[in-house]
Amino acid sequence: MALLQISEPGESPGPHRHRLAVGIDLGTTNSLVAAVRNGIAVVLNDHDGHALLPSIVRYLRDGGVAVGRGAEAEQARDPRNTIVSVKRFMGRGLKDVTHAENSPYDFLDLPGMVQIRTVAGVKSPVEVSAEILKVLRARAEESLVGKAGGELAGAVITVPAYFDDAQRQATKDAGKLAGLNVLRLLNEPTAAAIAYGLDNAAEGIYAVYDLGGGTFDISILKLSKGVFEVMATNGDAALGGDDFDQRLFCWVVERARLAPLSSEDTRLLLTQSRAAKEFLTTHLEARISATLMSRETVDVTVTQKEFQEMTRPLVAKTLGPTRKALRDARLEWSEVKGVVMVGGATRMPHVQQMVAELFGQAPLNNLDPDKVVALGAAIQANVLAGNKASGDDWLLLDVIPLSLGIETMGGLAERVIPRNSTIPVARAQEFTTYKDGQTAMSIHVVQGERELVSDCRSLARFELRGIPPMVAGAARIRVTFQVDADGLLSVSARESTTGVEAAIAVKPSYGLTDEQITQMLKDSFDHAKDDVHARALREQRVEGERMLEATEAALREDADLLSTEESAALRTELDALRKTLACTDHRTIKSGIERVNRASEAFAGRRMDRSIKRALAGRKVESL
């Protein structure tokens, strides 16, 4: 006998037509699965009533796998084969992994993604994550379909907003490997906003402050007419609750004057540190006591105040990205209508306090910060599986992390789509030829905030050929940038008189880590002044060269229009301009250009007269 759920009025599914979909928060520290039951999103518990599944996978010698609490219980004893915080390794190379030297794992630095050698063989982070997802999938099927068995229609898995393509792809692959139909990946902060029902709230700006186990994300969402628009995102992919554990662990090691620890002892003390951190949320002091492998005993007491002092720099690290996100969205603190707290680490009183001070308002925290993301994902999954009447689904917009543009003469980057533009987006800009008779144009697609191409990231190059020969500046070449909803960029160039076209498709964020993105942004702020100067210099150089070229071409053609003196005077100015091109002050070049302009005024006038005469020769007025 099937167990039935209550539906919304008029939305009862036909028999055997239930489309069961779940939302999964695949977290660094803990993972959860949630679903909409009886019209309400709920987290699905395991047989022991636990909602959180520790994201810990232990590989056994006999090929077996333990996931969650079973693995956690043995991690101090078997740290090499017990993988914790695998999310940090998703889609990452060894060099991207922070604290690799402190990890107890036997890493293999393979191209693409780091791998871990375990007693059961070499495992990729995708395989490890899939083990976690398999457990959640089994839990969901048992909860939703019952023992009779049955399939889930699909799952929405959440990822940090800052995950790049490689990390997103790895997450999708893990879902597939676990036998899940991944309906879509959803940014964690957006999921949290959905869980809080902000889609039904007053229109306005909301900030989502997500300090999870391993990642910090700040997102600025704009809600209008029930649609969420991600205005800006920022964050730190290597900052989270784990770092607070690590900090406390280091403090304990110093305080207890411990010699370098074995990996077992490290794991043991880290677990103790985490427990102490959680205890300090509601207590004024916590005790850490343990007996190490070396028979040494550790027994220290840490007060809430001491803990807050030592971790204050970690809390402060969230301020920069938060300010930047707000600046990118061109907003003031006062414009933020509400702040949503997500992630277990936001339970810490000094985190709450700092966020309240920063935004000048108490943050929203009445939902369990560990569960909000999974709940929001479940609501989204329910919509995507088709269980909700249409018109109720969300259009979740994403943004471009770095500006996209093309290289123009002089190695300058011309922005076509500015960063933080919402996708999908299409922008077009017209460019022209630089030389007379130019029949091809090389299009170099770049990404970044800097003025010079050499400081930006090269994405792709292609050529537009078959431009009809024309004088410089006459051709009209329309370059269109289009970024689709999946973040795929295609660039096309089209010459308007002949219609010749060339195009290329690129993945703009491919292979870019968040650190790289952050660094590129930081550089653009740091070098803003230099860049403006460099741009002005290059522009004047290009203009000067163009001037020289054009004037010399004219002299070759129509030298007879000038007297010997006039010709000599013009050549003197041209030589002077040529010399200024090497100097580093753009104003010097500019004045050289102006002098050539003045010296060639009369010449240009005479050439104009001659070409008009030529054009009109032998033609009657009526035929014009």
Add this chain to the structure above:
Amino acid sequence: MITLTERAATHVSNFLSKRGKGVGLRLGVRTSGCSGLAYRIEYADAVNPEDQTFESHGVKVVVDPKSLQFLEGTELDFTREGLNEGFKFNNPNVKDECGCGESFNV
């Protein structure tokens, strides 16, 4: 007469308060499914003039007259089977039902 077990009523009340709106629970049947008729169980936002209503453990149960013919005497229960939980119709009118219990015949 249609009734709810106390456990079913408690869950319905909880769901209704979490949902934040609704006057009660609407039960019904429709013709579909492998054995002819299928149950409907929905939140009721309004009571129509022709509807029959019952009060059971503080929960208002709404049934349309056509469905009531097939549901008369039914008791709605809420049960748990392993991790799965949900509502179950104990319907004395049922002659046979499909293996899954989602549809039935009278």
